[in-house]
Amino acid sequence: MDKNTAQEADAQYKENTTEDELTIEVVITKYGNYIYNLALKLSSNPEDANDLAQETFIKAWKHIADVKEPIAIKKWLRTICVNEFRMMIRKEKRDNICYVENVEDLEKDSTLLINVSPLVIDEIQTTEEVIKLRNGCFLAMTRKLTLNQRITFSLIDMFGLSKNEVSEILGLSEKAVKGLLYRARMNLESFFQGHCSFLDINNPCSCTAWIEFMQNRSQLQEEMKQKIDILDYKERGYSFDSNVRQKILHYYNNMPDQRPSQEWYEKVIELVKKSYN
Structure with a gap:
């Protein structure tokens, strides 16, 4: 997703979403594809991308009320996704990963x-x-x-x-x-x-x-x-x-975005609701 597309998505989201409409279904529908593709390009593995994007939304929803402006959600989700990715790599304890460079x-x-x-x-x-x-x-x-x-x-x-x-x-x-x-x-x-x-x-x-x-x-x-x-x-x-x-x-x-399956969206929504209901 290029910058113009991302900015258009943000503008549309801000225009169409009010605080009362901020449900997990709305957030995942709006940003599920964006976060999944970020997870895919970070992990370079479709299975890891599924898990990473899923964990991002589960962690995010716990503190969704802290987000004051809908326009900030994408940036916030992106930061959570990157941090989850770093934790995932560290858990793998891969020998060829250098964590800190001078x-x-x-x-x-x-x-x-x-x-x-x-x-x-x-x-x-x-x-x-x-x-x-x-x-x-x-x-x-x-x-x-x-x-x-x-x-x-x-x-x-x-x-x-x-x-x-x-x-x-x-x-x-x-x-x-x-x-x-x-x-x-x-x-x-x-x-x-x-x-x-x-x-x-x-x-x-x-x-x-x-x-x-x-x-x-x-x-x-x-x-x-x-x-x-x-x-x-x-x-x-x-x-x-x-x-x-x-x-x-x-x-x-020019690497194209990939869209996760409808089943993935439904699974993530279900998992988030189970975690916080």
């Missing part, structure tokens, strides 16, 4: 951040299955970023938040957030530059070839996840390439 080093890296506009790419004529596979691969590789790099990249480059908004969520300086974004982009670019055939037809990794040899998409994605423990562009000796940056930003910026 803030001074990050602030130095911030001076290296180069902002470029994504390319408008004429998509290669390809099947829906290939597109889904590519998007799944791109999501999977965000899991190889350190925790704060993944949050920063997901919120800024996939969800359209500003660096200032992310600095508030993470409790870091805007310079540190710029450093995290620089590292995240460089790490992803260094991996895809030498692997993905969507960036260069001569690269070895082809979605079509994978589909020919693998019937089960989940098996393919699991293999991709195991290719590398954590991304580090310095180990690969990668240098900034504006063409690679533009192409990768295009693919991440």
